Amino acid sequence: MTALAIATFAEEGPYLRARVAAVAAQRRIVGEWLPYASEALGEGEGERGIRAAAIIVGVIGAVGLFALTTWSMMVAYPLNVGGRPLWSWPAFIPAPVEFGALAAGIGGIAVLFRNARLTRLHHSAFEWDEVARASQDAFVLAITCDAGEDANRVLALMANAGATHSRLVGA
Amino acid sequence: MIGAHVVPTDRRWTLPSIRTLGDVTDAVAAPLMDRSAGRAWWLAAIGAAVLTGIGALAVGFSFWYGPGLWGNNTAVVWGFPIANYVWWIGIGNAGTLISSLLLLTRQEWRASINRFAEAMTLFAVSMAGLFPILHLGRPMYFYWLAPYPNTLQLWPQWRSALVWDFWAIVSYLLFSVIFFYVGLLPDLATLRDRPGSRFWRRIYGVAAMGWQGTPVQWRAQERLHRTMAAIAVPLVCSVHSIVGLDFAASLMPGWTESIFPPYFVVGAFFSGLAMVVLIALTIRRAMELEGVIVPAHFDVMARLILASGIVMGASYAAEWFSAWWGGEAADLRVVRFEFTGTYAPFYWAMLLGNVAAPQLFWARRLRTSAPVLVGVSVAVLVGMWLERILIITDTLSIGYEPSFWRTYAPTIVDFLILAGTLGGFLLLLLIFGRLLPVVSMHEVRKLVAKEAEQQR
Numbered sequence: 001m002t003a004l005a006i007a008t009f010a011e012e013g014p015y016l017r018a019r020v021a022a023v024a025a026q027r028r029i030v031g032e033w034l035p036y037a038s039e040a041l042g043e044g045e046g047e048r049g050i051r052a053a054a055i056i057v058g059v060i061g062a063v064g065l066f067a068l069t070t071w072s073m074m075v076a077y078p079l080n081v082g083g084r085p086l087w088s089w090p091a092f093i094p095a096p097v098e099f100g101a102l103a104a105g106i107g108g109i110a111v112l113f114r115n116a117r118l119t120r121l122h123h124s125a126f127e128w129d130e131v132a133r134a135s136q137d138a139f140v141l142a143i144t145c146d147a148g149e150d151a152n153r154v155l156a157l158m159a160n161a162g163a164t165h166s167r168l169v170g171a
Numbered sequence: 172m173i174g175a176h177v178v179p180t181d182r183r184w185t186l187p188s189i190r191t192l193g194d195v196t197d198a199v200a201a202p203l204m205d206r207s208a209g210r211a212w213w214l215a216a217i218g219a220a221v222l223t224g225i226g227a228l229a230v231g232f233s234f235w236y237g238p239g240l241w242g243n244n245t246a247v248v249w250g251f252p253i254a255n256y257v258w259w260i261g262i263g264n265a266g267t268l269i270s271s272l273l274l275l276t277r278q279e280w281r282a283s284i285n286r287f288a289e290a291m292t293l294f295a296v297s298m299a300g301l302f303p304i305l306h307l308g309r310p311m312y313f314y315w316l317a318p319y320p321n322t323l324q325l326w327p328q329w330r331s332a333l334v335w336d337f338w339a340i341v342s343y344l345l346f347s348v349i350f351f352y353v354g355l356l357p358d359l360a361t362l363r364d365r366p367g368s369r370f371w372r373r374i375y376g377v378a379a380m381g382w383q384g385t386p387v388q389w390r391a392q393e394r395l396h397r398t399m400a401a402i403a404v405p406l407v408c409s410v411h412s413i414v415g416l417d418f419a420a421s422l423m424p425g426w427t428e429s430i431f432p433p434y435f436v437v438g439a440f441f442s443g444l445a446m447v448v449l450i451a452l453t454i455r456r457a458m459e460l461e462g463v464i465v466p467a468h469f470d471v472m473a474r475l476i477l478a479s480g481i482v483m484g485a486s487y488a489a490e491w492f493s494a495w496w497g498g499e500a501a502d503l504r505v506v507r508f509e510f511t512g513t514y515a516p517f518y519w520a521m522l523l524g525n526v527a528a529p530q531l532f533w534a535r536r537l538r539t540s541a542p543v544l545v546g547v548s549v550a551v552l553v554g555m556w557l558e559r560i561l562i563i564t565d566t567l568s569i570g571y572e573p574s575f576w577r578t579y580a581p582t583i584v585d586f587l588i589l590a591g592t593l594g595g596f597l598l599l600l601l602i603f604g605r606l607l608p609v610v611s612m613h614e615v616r617k618l619v620a621k622e623a624e625q626q627r
Contacts, residue, residue, distance in 0.1 A: 011192075031385065032385060033383055035192055035384065035613065035616050036192075036614070037392065044386070044390060045386075046388065046389070046394070050391060050398060054398050054399075072329070073326070073329055077324070081330055084330065088329075088330050092330075094409070095337075097409055098335075098338045098339050098342035098409065098410065099338055101402050101405075102342040104399075105345075105346045105349040105402065108349075109349050112391050115387065116385075116387060117381070117388075118381055118388075121377065121381045123381060132364035134384045135361045136192075137191060137192035137196055138192070
C-alpha cells in the first residue's frame with residue numbers, strides 16, 4: 001500500500017528545496033499547502049478563465065443594462081423630458097458602466113470558486129494537523145512513499161531539505 | 172512620536188518583533204480569539220450604539236413629520252443629506268482605491284493597511300447610501316429606482332443623476348464586498364484552524380468555504396484579486412466622477428465645471444486617506460499591532476495627504492480662475508460669496524483644513540508624530556465635510572435668480588442624523604475589529620518572509 005510522507009517547513013526556501021528534491025527523485029507530489037501566495041508558484045493551474053469570465057460577464061452586464069435602458073426609454077416608457085432625444089445615449093452610459101464592473105466581479109468570483117474547488121467544507125486533507133498549520137505559519141508538502149520502500153529514505157529527503165517535522169501517514 | 176524615526180532598512184514595513192510567520196498570525200489573530208473585548212471597546216461600542224440610536228430616532232422623526240424638520244428650503248433643496256452623502260461616499264471611495272492601486276503597483280506597504288481600509292469603504296458607503304434614500308421625500312418608494320416590471324408600467328428615468336447614483340452606490344458597494352471577501356478568504360481559514368471557540372471556528376470555517384491554501388487556490392485567488400483591482404481603479408474613479416456629475420451636469424453657477432469629476436475623485440481619496448490614518452493609529456494602539464503598522468506607514472500616508480492637499484488647492488484655484496476667466500456674472504458672484512458671503516468663515520476654515528493643514532507634512536518629523544497626524548487628519552475630514560456642504564449652499568443660496576436667494580441653516584435634526592451615521596460607522600468598525608482580522612495576515616506573512624530574505 002502506498003503511504004504518504006508529509007512534512008512541514010518553517011520557511012519557503014526549505015519547502016522549495018524539498019519540492020525540487022522530490023521531483024528529482026521522481027516522487028509524486030500529492031499535496032502542497034502554503035501560508036501565503038509564494039511568488040515561486042508562477043503561473044499554472046487555477047488561473048484559467050478568471051480574467052476571461054470577468055471580461056465576458058462584465059461586458060454582458062454592461063451591454064445588457066444599456067439595452068434595457070434603451071428599450072425602457074424608447075419603447076416601454078418613451079417620456080419627453082425637456083425635449084431631449086428619447087435615445088439620450090450619453091446619459092445612459094453611467095449605470096451600465098457601474099453595473100458592468102459589478103458583473104465582472106461576480107463572474108470572476110464564480111470562476112474562482114470553481115477553479116479553487118471552494119465550497120467543499122469537508123476534505124480528507126483537513127484530517128492532517130499539518131494542513132491546519134499551513135494556514136498559520138508553515139509550508140506543508142506531501143509526497144508518495146511506495147509499499148516496500150524504505151520510508152526513512154523518503155523522510156530523510158524532506159529532513160535534508162530542512163523540514164521541521166515529517167511523518168508517514170496511511171501506511 | 173509614533174516610534175523610532177524612519178530609517179531606511181531592509182525591514183521597512185515590519186518591526187523586528189515580528190520575526191516569523193507565526194508571529195504575524197499571533198499578532199493579528201490573538202486580539203480576536205484569545206483576548207476579551209476590554210473596557211475601552213465596550214465603552215466605545217456603547218457610545219457608538221447610543222449615537223446610532225439617536226440618529227435612528229432623528230430619522231424616525233423625519234419619516235413621521237417629513238423633511239420639514241431639516242434645514243433644506245426652496246432654494247437649498249439638497250442641504251445636509253446630499254452633502255453628507257457626498258462626504259461619506261468620498262471616504263468610502265478611498266479604501267478600495269488605495270487597496271487596488273497599491274496592489275496593482277505592487278506596493279508592499281499595502282499589506283498592513285488594505286484590510287481595514289477596505290472595511291472602512293464598506294461601512295462608509297453603507298452610511299452614504301442612506302442619505303439619498305432619506306432625501307427622496309418618499310423613502311418607502313426607494314426601490315422604484317431599480318428597473319423591474321411593474322403594474323404601473325413605470326421605468327426609472329435613466330437621464331437622472333439620482334438613478335446614476337443608485338447604480339454607482341449599489342454596484343460599488345457589492346463590488347467592494349466581493350473584493351474584500353476575496354482578500355479575506357485565506358485569513359478566514361487561519362481563524363478556522365486556530366484553537367478557540369468551537370462556535371466561531373465553525374462560522375469561520377463556513378465563511379472560508381473550504382480554503383486549504385493549495386497552489387491552485389493561491390493562484391486563483393491572486394489572479395482574481397489583481398483582476399478585480401484593475402477593475403476597481405476605474406470603478407472607484409467613475410463612482411465619484413458620477414457624484415461630481417450630479418453637480419456638473421446641472422446648470423447652476425459654480426457647478427457646471429468640467430474639472431468636477433477629477434476634483435471629486437481627488438477629494439474622495441484625500442478624505443478617505445485621512446480616515447485611514449485615524450483608524451490605523453487607533454487599531455495600532457488598541458490591538459497592539461505596532462509590529463505590523465510601523466512609522467514608515469504613517470510617513471508614506473502623510474506624504475500622500477500632502478500631495479492630495481496640494482492638488483485640492485490647485486483645484487480650488489482652478490475654480491476661481493475659471494470663474495474669473497469665463498467672466499460669467501453669476502459664477503463671479505458665487506466666488507465672491509464664497510470668500511465674503513454668509514458662509515465665508517466656513518470657507519476659510521475649509522481652506523485651512525484642506526490646503527494649509529497638510530502643509531505641515533513637509534516636515535519629516537511631523538509625518539510620524541501621532542498628535543500631528545491626528546490633528547491634520549481631523550482637519551482634513553472637517554475641511555472636506557465643509558467643502559461638501561459649501562459646494563451645495565454657496566451655489567444654491569445665490570443662484571441665477573435673485574428672488575430665489577435663500578440662506579441655509581441646518582437644524583438639530585440634520586446634525587443628529589449626521590451624528591447617527593458617525594455612530595453607525597464607528598459601531599460597524601468596532602464590530603469588524605472583534606470579528607475579522609483587521610490586517611491581512613497572509614499578505615503580511617509574505618512581506619515578513621520577503622524582508623527576512625532581504626536581510627540575509
